[in-house]
Amino acid sequence: MKLMNTLLATSTLALSAGAASAIDLTMVSWGGAYQHSQLKAYAEPYMAEHPDVNIIWDESSAEAVAKLRAMNEAGNISWDLVDVTVSDSIRLCDEGLAKEIDFDEALAPAPDGTPASEDFGSTLVNDCFIPQIVYSTTFGYRTDLVGDTPPTTVCDVFDLEKYPGKRALQKRPIDNVEWALYCDGVAKDEIYDVLGTEEGQARAFAKLDTIKDQVVWWSAGAETPQLLADGEVVMGSTFNGRLFSAIAEQNQPIAMLWDMQSYDIDGWIVPAGLAAEREAVVMDFLKFATDTQRLADQAKYISYGPARASSAPLVGKHADLGIEMAPHMPTDPANAGNPHFYDYGWWADNRDDLDAKFQAWLAQ
Amino acid sequence: MSIARPEIPTPSLMGFTLPIMAIAGAFTGYVVGTAHGTPVPGVVIGIVVAVALGYVLAQFVPDRRIGRLGTAALAGITGMALVGTSGLIAGILIGLVLSWFAYWLSSGDYRASVPVYATAGDVLWHNSFKFVCGLIFFFLIAPIVVVLPLSFNAENFFTFTPKMLALDPEGYSLKHYRDFFTNSDWQGALWNSIRIAPVATLLSVSFGTLAAIGLSQSHVPFRRAIMAILISPMIVPLIISAAGMYFFYSRIGLQGTYWGVVLAHAALGIPFVIITVTATLVGFDRSLTRAAANMGAGPIRTFFKVQMPLILPGVISGALFAFITSFDEVVVVLFVGSAGQKTLPWQMFTGLREQISPTILAVAAILVAFSIILLTTVEILRRRSERLRGMSPS
Numbered sequence: 001m002k003l004m005n006t007l008l009a010t011s012t013l014a015l016s017a018g019a020a021s022a023i024d025l026t027m028v029s030w031g032g033a034y035q036h037s038q039l040k041a042y043a044e045p046y047m048a049e050h051p052d053v054n055i056i057w058d059e060s061s062a063e064a065v066a067k068l069r070a071m072n073e074a075g076n077i078s079w080d081l082v083d084v085t086v087s088d089s090i091r092l093c094d095e096g097l098a099k100e101i102d103f104d105e106a107l108a109p110a111p112d113g114t115p116a117s118e119d120f121g122s123t124l125v126n127d128c129f130i131p132q133i134v135y136s137t138t139f140g141y142r143t144d145l146v147g148d149t150p151p152t153t154v155c156d157v158f159d160l161e162k163y164p165g166k167r168a169l170q171k172r173p174i175d176n177v178e179w180a181l182y183c184d185g186v187a188k189d190e191i192y193d194v195l196g197t198e199e200g201q202a203r204a205f206a207k208l209d210t211i212k213d214q215v216v217w218w219s220a221g222a223e224t225p226q227l228l229a230d231g232e233v234v235m236g237s238t239f240n241g242r243l244f245s246a247i248a249e250q251n252q253p254i255a256m257l258w259d260m261q262s263y264d265i266d267g268w269i270v271p272a273g274l275a276a277e278r279e280a281v282v283m284d285f286l287k288f289a290t291d292t293q294r295l296a297d298q299a300k301y302i303s304y305g306p307a308r309a310s311s312a313p314l315v316g317k318h319a320d321l322g323i324e325m326a327p328h329m330p331t332d333p334a335n336a337g338n339p340h341f342y343d344y345g346w347w348a349d350n351r352d353d354l355d356a357k358f359q360a361w362l363a364q
Numbered sequence: 365m366s367i368a369r370p371e372i373p374t375p376s377l378m379g380f381t382l383p384i385m386a387i388a389g390a391f392t393g394y395v396v397g398t399a400h401g402t403p404v405p406g407v408v409i410g411i412v413v414a415v416a417l418g419y420v421l422a423q424f425v426p427d428r429r430i431g432r433l434g435t436a437a438l439a440g441i442t443g444m445a446l447v448g449t450s451g452l453i454a455g456i457l458i459g460l461v462l463s464w465f466a467y468w469l470s471s472g473d474y475r476a477s478v479p480v481y482a483t484a485g486d487v488l489w490h491n492s493f494k495f496v497c498g499l500i501f502f503f504l505i506a507p508i509v510v511v512l513p514l515s516f517n518a519e520n521f522f523t524f525t526p527k528m529l530a531l532d533p534e535g536y537s538l539k540h541y542r543d544f545f546t547n548s549d550w551q552g553a554l555w556n557s558i559r560i561a562p563v564a565t566l567l568s569v570s571f572g573t574l575a576a577i578g579l580s581q582s583h584v585p586f587r588r589a590i591m592a593i594l595i596s597p598m599i600v601p602l603i604i605s606a607a608g609m610y611f612f613y614s615r616i617g618l619q620g621t622y623w624g625v626v627l628a629h630a631a632l633g634i635p636f637v638i639i640t641v642t643a644t645l646v647g648f649d650r651s652l653t654r655a656a657a658n659m660g661a662g663p664i665r666t667f668f669k670v671q672m673p674l675i676l677p678g679v680i681s682g683a684l685f686a687f688i689t690s691f692d693e694v695v696v697v698l699f700v701g702s703a704g705q706k707t708l709p710w711q712m713f714t715g716l717r718e719q720i721s722p723t724i725l726a727v728a729a730i731l732v733a734f735s736i737i738l739l740t741t742v743e744i745l746r747r748r749s750e751r752l753r754g755m756s757p758s
Contacts, residue, residue, distance in 0.1 A: 031718030058703035059714035074614035229521040
């Protein structure tokens with residue numbers, strides 16, 4: 001009986017605690033330094049202004065599509081705002097799992113009055129996706145393992161004679177096949193035409209074959225910095241912010257190779273089917289978190305470029321180190337000499353096919 | 365040694381001790397050589413050094429203490445000269461092991477723990493068995509032991525830095541432990557685990573014990589079928605239970621709540637309690653409950669005063685398993701929980717995937733220490749209670 005009473009008492013306590021008047025928003029992101037920058041630049045200032053809103057983080061962006069599908073089937077949407085890559089946002093938008101946004105109405109205009117849709121410009125790629133940052137997947141190399149002539153082009157990754165040793169590449173075809181074709185002599189603006197043919201794909205895999213036994217395949221962004229710090233690999237691709245952190249914050253002997261960096265955009269989607277009053281709070285937060293100043297603030301904590309044109313002049317110094325952040329942005333003119341623009345439309349149509357071919361090639 | 369053992373003939377130096385020393389040397393040389401990227405020269409040097417060592421110790425140094433300390437000192441100095449502080453430690457260890465091995469072989473000590481009538485085959489079998497047991501123990505423990513020093517790394521990577529290998533105090537730091545105790549994510553996760561695991565354990569133990577007692581009654585129909593259903597969470601792949609629970613709990617509004625996670629973990633813990641309690645019930649004498657009833661005790665009183673104390677060891681070990689199941693569980697909580705119920709294993713999982721931070725190693729070290737303390741305490745309590753009841757610990 002005593003046991004029963006204790007159980008009842010604890011459950012009542014737990015229930016009453018859950019029914020407090022404050023609203024809990026669950027935001028889904030990628031964890032690590034990136035989520036930390038969102039916490040510092042958006043969430044903490046917002047919670048300071050709105051003490052009744054409490055933001056909880058869930059580091060589940062990697063499986064956002066699968067989980068949102070399951071939530072939709074179960075009729076129980078427990079996420080309020082989800083940080084996804086463009087390609088995931090296209091899938092979620094097509095399946096009706098993400099809410100369509102009227103950008104000029106939902107988002108704040110630039111300080112000079114330019115409407116949001118113009119300020120975000122080409123980073124607005126579909127009707128559901130609210131961009132935050134431009135990042136790139138690019139290479140870093142060990143300065144002490146490359147001799148006196150550090151690599152200058154992405155094709156040095158494919159040059160085992162000049163730079164012997166292991167390389168880290170992401171375990172997916174995206175970016176890797178483009179780099180392979182580029183280094184096999186295909187002009188930059190013809191890469192996707194060549195990749196559209198069977199022979200072109202075979203050519204890309206043949207180029208990758210030349211370094212296959214020297215490649216360490218990674219799937220989490222933190223792996224390449226770890227491998228570089230260990231000296232396990234001579235060079236490796238990862239997100240530029242991860243390399244910035246290893247170089248500037250952890251003082252590792254690593255340098256950036258910006259040639260053919262592959263631009264991508266990361267942003268929010270609002271899950272479809274939230275209750276009306278919840279959605280109102282989410283939209284209010286979204287307006288705040290994507291305004292010009294907030295996006296510029298985020299760049300104090302991580303070296304990703306703000307998605308708004310009006311934020312770029314406001315990018316300042318690193319919050320702890322006090323170094324200028326602008327030269328570390330992938331969009332900085334010094335770094336953007338020869339970038340690669342990843343074709344979302346092409347990949348949306350061909351991804352499943354090339355993923356299967358890539359997996360088969362890996363297993364050979 | 366009051367009984368005189370028959371004289372064991374000293375084994376042949378050339379035909380026995382030195383060949384085996386050569387094998388041991390080759391193995392050691394291979395390990396050391398691989399660490400420096402030169403396995404083949406390592407093997408050759410290892411064989412030469414080990415054979416010379418075996419010959420010198422067996423022929424000229426009868427005093428074991430001098431022989432072993434001398435070898436260790438020599439090997440340590442060589443290691444120090446070649447590599448540095450880490451070479452000193454490795455050298456001393458290798459010297460101690462190899463010199464012990466040389467005396468163990470050359471003096472015939474390897475026969476000491478087998479009966480005198482054992483054949484050469486028996487002796488070989490006995491010692492290989494011991495060796496394999498030692499190897500298994502090593503493979504179980506080594507991954508855990510590696511984690512402990514890495515958790516004191518001053519860098520933010522899973523790497524033995526040169527400073528750490530040189531035993532430089534600057535290479536070590538407590539910052540990952542500090543991060544664990546000050547970071548609100550980790551503290552929130554710890555607090556959630558502490559709130560969930562004991563309640564889930566309590567539920568598992570209550571229901572599991574009752575189910576085990578009920579199922580041990582011979583008159584219950586379909587005992588085997590019911591038992592199989594209750595045990596199924598242990599057998600069905602976790603991901604299937606998790607997906608099922610996710611959809612079921614979503615319908616009834618338990619998904620993403622504290623009680624949802626507690627109930628899910630209780631369901632996972634119940635099979636462990638049923639199995640351990642059923643095992644102790646096999647040795648329980650039913651006539652004791654009849655005797656209690658004969659003396660006027662009701663079923664509830666009989667249970668708490670007679671049956672419960674006797675099956676307590678089973679209940680406690682079941683509770684321990686249930687607790688650890690809940691405390692270690694990551695798959696089900698990822699489905700059934702929401703971000704508000706993020707437990708320690710969940711936090712470790714996302715931490716490993718998104719950001720390889722040694723804070724995870726600090727947490728792992730703390731959990732290892734915690735598990736050792738928990739298991740030791742339970743074992744001490746169990747022995748004490750058995751001693752108090754006049755039973756010998758079995």
